[in-house]
Amino acid sequence: MTRQELEHQLLNLSLADKAEIIQSLTKNLSMSGKGITKTPGVCGGEACIAGTRIAVWLLVEAQQLGIREAQLLQDYPHITAADLVNAWAYADAHPEEIAAVIRANNEVA
Structure with missing residues (x-):
């Protein structure tokens, strides 16, 4: 077409x-991923904060467990509030992907 x-x-x-x-x-x-990267061989190719090995699914799961953004920024001092906004936007745009990775990682644990 x-x-x-x-x-x-x-x-x-x-x-x-x-x-x-x-x-x-x-x-x-x-x-669709501003500030989010997927690199084969890095964190299993999962979506991460650009320039880090912090997976979006990990941040989403932490949020689901009740960990506040301020705590995440304290726990990961090399990311910014803008990085969290990008992670939440990516997760909102790709909910099935994030849910599947969280499930898969919980099954392994």
């Missing part, structure tokens, strides 16, 4: 469908 064909189809959608697609694309473009 060409871009022009796709554009034609999009223009024929209802306003609600257009709004949903715009929201999805915006979320994907703005939160």
Whole structure:
């Protein structure tokens, strides 16, 4: 399908469908991993805070266990509040991935 064909189809959608697609694309473009990296061979290739080996799933699990952001920043002094925002945004954009990794790591433990 060409871009022009796709554009034609999009223009024929209802306003609600257009709004949903715009929201999805915006979320994907703005939160698809800014400050988050996946490097084969590093932390099993899991999503991590850029420049660290701190996995997003680990931070999400800590949050689920009731650990507050202030404590996470104290425990991991080389990350910033912006890094946590990026981690939460990544987790929100990829909930199934994060849940699966948390489950897998809890099964191993």
